[in-house]
Amino acid sequence: MPVLNPADDAFLEALSARLPDDTLRPAEPRYLEEPRGRYRVQTGVVALPRSTADVAAIIRAAADARVGIVPYGGGTGLVGGQVAITGRPLILSLERMRAVRAIHAEENVLICEAGATLAEVQAAAEEAERLFPLSLASEGTARIGGILATNAGGVNVLRYGNARDLCLGLEVVMPDGSIWNGLRRLRKDNTGYDLRHLMIGAEGTLGVITAASLRLFPRPAARGAALMAVPDPAAALALLAMAGASVGAGLSAFELIHRQGPEFLREVMPDIRQPFDEPPEWMVLIDLGLGRGQNPAAALEELFAEAFEAGLVTDGVVAQNEAQRAAFWTLREAIPEANRRIGAISSHDISLPLGAVPDFLQRAAPALSEIGDFRINCFGHLGDGNLHYNVFPQHGRNRANHEAERPAIKRCVHDLVHSLGGSVSAEHGIGRLKVEDLERYGDPVKLRAMRAIKAALDPAGIMNPGAVLRA
Amino acid sequence: MPVLNPADDAFLEALSARLPDDTLRPAEPRYLEEPRGRYRVQTGVVALPRSTADVAAIIRAAADARVGIVPYGGGTGLVGGQVAITGRPLILSLERMRAVRAIHAEENVLICEAGATLAEVQAAAEEAERLFPLSLASEGTARIGGILATNAGGVNVLRYGNARDLCLGLEVVMPDGSIWNGLRRLRKDNTGYDLRHLMIGAEGTLGVITAASLRLFPRPAARGAALMAVPDPAAALALLAMAGASVGAGLSAFELIHRQGPEFLREVMPDIRQPFDEPPEWMVLIDLGLGRGQNPAAALEELFAEAFEAGLVTDGVVAQNEAQRAAFWTLREAIPEANRRIGAISSHDISLPLGAVPDFLQRAAPALSEIGDFRINCFGHLGDGNLHYNVFPQHGRNRANHEAERPAIKRCVHDLVHSLGGSVSAEHGIGRLKVEDLERYGDPVKLRAMRAIKAALDPAGIMNPGAVLRA
Numbered sequence: 020m021p022v023l024n025p026a027d028d029a030f031l032e033a034l035s036a037r038l039p040d041d042t043l044r045p046a047e048p049r050y051l052e053e054p055r056g057r058y059r060v061q062t063g064v065v066a067l068p069r070s071t072a073d074v075a076a077i078i079r080a081a082a083d084a085r086v087g088i089v090p091y092g093g094g095t096g097l098v099g100g101q102v103a104i105t106g107r108p109l110i111l112s113l114e115r116m117r118a119v120r121a122i123h124a125e126e127n128v129l130i131c132e133a134g135a136t137l138a139e140v141q142a143a144a145e146e147a148e149r150l151f152p153l154s155l156a157s158e159g160t161a162r163i164g165g166i167l168a169t170n171a172g173g174v175n176v177l178r179y180g181n182a183r184d185l186c187l188g189l190e191v192v193m194p195d196g197s198i199w200n201g202l203r204r205l206r207k208d209n210t211g212y213d214l215r216h217l218m219i220g221a222e223g224t225l226g227v228i229t230a231a232s233l234r235l236f237p238r239p240a241a242r243g244a245a246l247m248a249v250p251d252p253a254a255a256l257a258l259l260a261m262a263g264a265s266v267g268a269g270l271s272a273f274e275l276i277h278r279q280g281p282e283f284l285r286e287v288m289p290d291i292r293q294p295f296d297e298p299p300e301w302m303v304l305i306d307l308g309l310g311r312g313q314n315p316a317a318a319l320e321e322l323f324a325e326a327f328e329a330g331l332v333t334d335g336v337v338a339q340n341e342a343q344r345a346a347f348w349t350l351r352e353a354i355p356e357a358n359r360r361i362g363a364i365s366s367h368d369i370s371l372p373l374g375a376v377p378d379f380l381q382r383a384a385p386a387l388s389e390i391g392d393f394r395i396n397c398f399g400h401l402g403d404g405n406l407h408y409n410v411f412p413q414h415g416r417n418r419a420n421h422e423a424e425r426p427a428i429k430r431c432v433h434d435l436v437h438s439l440g441g442s443v444s445a446e447h448g449i450g451r452l453k454v455e456d457l458e459r460y461g462d463p464v465k466l467r468a469m470r471a472i473k474a475a476l477d478p479a480g481i482m483n484p485g486a487v488l489r490a
Numbered sequence: 491m492p493v494l495n496p497a498d499d500a501f502l503e504a505l506s507a508r509l510p511d512d513t514l515r516p517a518e519p520r521y522l523e524e525p526r527g528r529y530r531v532q533t534g535v536v537a538l539p540r541s542t543a544d545v546a547a548i549i550r551a552a553a554d555a556r557v558g559i560v561p562y563g564g565g566t567g568l569v570g571g572q573v574a575i576t577g578r579p580l581i582l583s584l585e586r587m588r589a590v591r592a593i594h595a596e597e598n599v600l601i602c603e604a605g606a607t608l609a610e611v612q613a614a615a616e617e618a619e620r621l622f623p624l625s626l627a628s629e630g631t632a633r634i635g636g637i638l639a640t641n642a643g644g645v646n647v648l649r650y651g652n653a654r655d656l657c658l659g660l661e662v663v664m665p666d667g668s669i670w671n672g673l674r675r676l677r678k679d680n681t682g683y684d685l686r687h688l689m690i691g692a693e694g695t696l697g698v699i700t701a702a703s704l705r706l707f708p709r710p711a712a713r714g715a716a717l718m719a720v721p722d723p724a725a726a727l728a729l730l731a732m733a734g735a736s737v738g739a740g741l742s743a744f745e746l747i748h749r750q751g752p753e754f755l756r757e758v759m760p761d762i763r764q765p766f767d768e769p770p771e772w773m774v775l776i777d778l779g780l781g782r783g784q785n786p787a788a789a790l791e792e793l794f795a796e797a798f799e800a801g802l803v804t805d806g807v808v809a810q811n812e813a814q815r816a817a818f819w820t821l822r823e824a825i826p827e828a829n830r831r832i833g834a835i836s837s838h839d840i841s842l843p844l845g846a847v848p849d850f851l852q853r854a855a856p857a858l859s860e861i862g863d864f865r866i867n868c869f870g871h872l873g874d875g876n877l878h879y880n881v882f883p884q885h886g887r888n889r890a891n892h893e894a895e896r897p898a899i900k901r902c903v904h905d906l907v908h909s910l911g912g913s914v915s916a917e918h919g920i921g922r923l924k925v926e927d928l929e930r931y932g933d934p935v936k937l938r939a940m941r942a943i944k945a946a947l948d949p950a951g952i953m954n955p956g957a958v959l960r961a
Contacts, residue, residue: 126844199935204843206874208913212940216687237734263708267781268739310738372675373597403677442679464670469683475946
C-alpha cells in the first residue's frame with residue numbers, strides 16, 4: 020500500500036470550503052480513544068456530514084489527497100477499529116445522519132441512516148408494532164453503521180441471526196467517493212456478487228455505510244424466560260438440543276453463565292437481584308418468543324421437567340411475568356459492566372463448534388493456570404457457540420500486575436480455540452487489536468483474497484487504514 | 491479481459507497426464523445444453539475429478555494455459571450459467587465428489603462435497619433426525635455446489651432463508667488453483683471479509699466450490715398446510731401479515747398460485763388432484779412447522795376463521811393429515827412441469843418489495859396485452875416477494891409463433907419490475923441469459939466493484955467466462 024498523507028491544515032481548509040459550515044471540527048476526546056483504553060491519540064479532526072452527498076465529497080477529497088479516513092460509529096467497538104494511532108487520518112462520524120427514512124411495516128422493512136443508534140431503530144420498529152431483534156449491551160450508543168460494519172451479534176443471534184442477516188440492502192460511499200445505491204427491500208435478489216455481505220463485516224475498510232434497509236419481524240405475542248442451573252457445559256448443550264426440539268423456532272436466546280459472573284456482580288454491583296441464593300457453577304438463561312395463544316412459562320416448565328428427568332438441570336426459575344423476565348436479563352446484561360469494573364487482564368471473544376465447547380472449557384483453565392493465578396469469567400451466547408472467555412486478576416490484585424502475562428494468556432486461549440476449529444473473533448471483529456491474530460490463524464488463501472479485494476476497491480488504501488489488514 | 495485459449499488436444503493431453511485415469515472424457519449431450527434449450531454446443535470435454543486436489547490441479551493447469559473452466563452442477567440452472575457457447579472451455583463436473591464428509595447432529599451441521607445432490611443432503615439430514623430445509627422442484631438433480639454458486643431459493647426461504655443463509659463454511663478452489671479451506675462449523679465468525687458470501691451467488695466466476703458446511707435444523711414436530719382462496723393479491727399480503735402475527739416463526743412457506751396454474755395442470759397433467767372444483771382466481775398455499783404439542787391444523791383453521799371474518803379469504807381447505815399436505819405440495823410443485831409442457835414464450839423470475847406486488851400485478855397484464863394476446867401464469871413465493879411471472883401463447887398456438895415478441899415482453903416486465911424497486915433475477919441468478927439485464931438495470935457503482943473484484947481474484951478470466959459479467 021502507498022504511504023498516506025496526514026489530514027493537515029491545507030487539506031482540511033480545502034475540504035472545509037467544499038462542505039456546509041461546521042462539518043469539520045477538532046475531535047473531542049471520545050473520538051480519540053476506545054472503551055478499553057488500549058488505543059488513544061492526542062488530537063484529531065472529525066467530519067460530521069449531514070448527507071450522503073457530504074460523505075461522498077469528503078471521501079472523494081480524501082482519495083484525491085491520499086488522506087486516510089477512519090469511520091467512527093458509536094465508539095463502542097472493542098477491537099480498536101475506530102481509533103487510528105498513526106498517520107493523522109480524518110475521523111468521520113455519521114452521528115448527524117440518523118433519520119429513519121422509511122418504515123414499511125406491512126413489509127417488515129425499515130430504512131435508516133447509518134448514524135441512528137440501535138436503540139433508536141428498536142424504538143422506531145416498536146412504534147410500528149414490529150421487532151428489530153438485534154440486541155446488545157451497548158445498544159443505546161452503538162450506531163447502525165458501525166453495527167453493520169462489524170457484523171455485530173448479541174443475544175438474539177440464535178433465532179434472528181447476526182447483523183448481516185438482518186440487512187436487506189445498503190447505501191455505501193465507495194473508496195473513490197462514488198455512491199452505491201443498494202437500498203433494496205427485497206428478500207431475494209440474485210443479480211451479481213453480494214456486495215452487501217462484502218461491506219458488512221469489512222469494518223469500514225472497503226467503504227462507508229451511509230444507510231441501510233433492515234428486516235423487521237412480527238413481535239412475538241408471548242415471551243418467557245427461565246434460568247436453569249446445569250451440572251456442566253455438556254449438559255447445557257444437551258439442554259439446548261432438547262429446547263430446540265421441543266419449542267422449535269420460538270427459542271430466541273440461550274446464554275451460558277459461569278458462577279464467576281454472579282460473583283463479580285456481588286462484588287461490584289450488589290444491587291443486581293440474583294435469583295439463586297448460591298450461584299450454581301453453571302447456569303443458562305433461556306428466552307422464548309411464541310405465537311398467539313401459546314404459553315411460554317408452561318413450555319419452559321415442561322422443558323425443565325423433561326430436562327430434570329434426564330439429569331440435565333438441577334435447579335431452575337421460570338419467569339412468571341415480564342418483570343421477572345426483565346430481571347433475568349438485567350442480571351445477564353450487567354455482567355459485561357461488572358467485568359469492566361473488575362478490569363480484565365485479557366478478554367477473548369471466541370466461537371467454537373458447539374460440540375467442542377465442553378472440551379475447550381475443560382482444557383483452557385488448566386492451561387492458563389500454568390501461566391498464573393487468575394479468575395476466569397466465562398459467559399456468552401452458547402446457542403451460537405460464542406463465548407466471552409475473560410481472564411481477571413485474583414481479588415486484591417489488578418490488571419496492571421499482570422500486563423506482562425497478557426500476551427501469553429491470549430496466545431494460550433487463541434491457540435486452543437484455533438486447534439478446535441474455532442474463531443478468535445466471533446462477534447467483535449478484527450479492528451486493530453487482532454490484525455496479528457488474523458495473520459496467525461487466518462487461512463492464507465483467504466487472506467490473499469482479502470488483500471486483493473482491498474487493493475481492487477481501495478487502491479490508495481485510504482479507508483480505515485491499518486484496520487483488519489496491515490496498512 | 492485477455493482472450494482465452496481453447497481446451498485443445500495439447501492442453502487436454504498434458505492435463506490428462508497429471509490426473510488419475512478417466513478424469514477427462516468427451517462430454518455427453520447433457521453437459522452441452524440446458525433445460526430450456528436456449529444454450530447448446532456441439533462438443534466439449536468434461537473433467538470429472540475425484541478429489542479437491544484433482545480440482546486444484548485442473549484449475550492450476552487452466553490458469554497456466556489461460557483456458558476457460560465452466561463449472562457444471564446438476565445442470566438444472568435456468569439462465570445458461572452452465573453452458574458456454576464460445577471459446578471451447580473445459581467443463582468441470584463434481585458429480586464424483588458427493589460424499590457426506592461429516593454429520594454433527596448435535597451441532598446441526600452437515601459437511602458434504604459439492605457434487606452431492608440436494609436430495610442426498612436432505613436424506614442424510616433426515617437419517618440424523620434433522621432437517622435440511624432447502625427445497626426446490628429440481629432437488630433430485632441439483633447439486634450443492636451449483637445450489638450455493640447460484641444462491642438457490644425455493645419454497646422454504648420465508649422461514650429458513652436462501653442457500654447462502656444455510657451455509658456456514660466453504661471449501662473453494664480459487665482461480666489460481668489454490669485451496670481456501672473455509673469449512674467452518676461456526677455460527678459467528680468475524681475474522682475478515684466474508685469470502686463465503688462472495689463465493690455464494692458468484693455462479694462459479696470467482697472459484698469452484700468443492701465442499702460446504704451446511705446448517706441443519708430440528709425437524710418440526712408437527713406440520714400442517716392449507717390452501718386458501720383469496721379475492722386478490724392485496725388480500726394475500728394481508729393474510730401473510732396476519733399469519734406472521736398469529737403463528738409467528740412457525741410459518742415456513744406462503745405460496746401464491748394464480749388460476750392459470752391449475753388450469754395448465756388440467757390441460758397437460760390431468761392426474762394431479764385439485765382440491766377446488768373450480769380453481770379460484772388466486773389462492774395461497776400456507777405451510778406450518780410447529781413445536782411439540784402444538785396443532786398446526788387447528789392453528790390454520792383459526793387463521794382461516796379470522797381471515798374470513800376480515801374478508802381476506804373466500805374458501806379454504808386445511809390438510810387433515812400428512813398425505814393431504816403432500817397433495818397440496820404436489821399441486822404446487824407440478825406447476826413448473828406443466829409450464830414446461832405448455833412452453834413459455836418468456837419466463838421471469840422476479841422479486842418485488844412486498845407492498846409493490848399488487849401494483850405490479852395490476853399493471854403488468856394490461857401492459858403485456860399491448861404487445862400481444864397471451865396467457866400469464868403467475869405463481870411463486872409471495873412470502874419472499876418472489877414471483878415467477880411467465881408468459882405463454884394462447885391455446886392452439888406455441889412459443890415459436892411468438893419468438894419475435896419475446897424481447898419486448900421481457901423488456902416490458904423487467905422495466906416495470908425495475909421501476910418498482912424490484913429485481914429481474916430473484917433466485918435463478920444471471921448466468922449468460924441476463925448479462926444484458928444486469929448491465930441495464932444494475933447499479934453502475936456495484937457493477938464497477940464487481941468487475942474490480944473479478945479482475946482481482948481471476949485476472950486471467952478463466953472462471954466461467956461470460957457468465958454474470960461480459961467476458
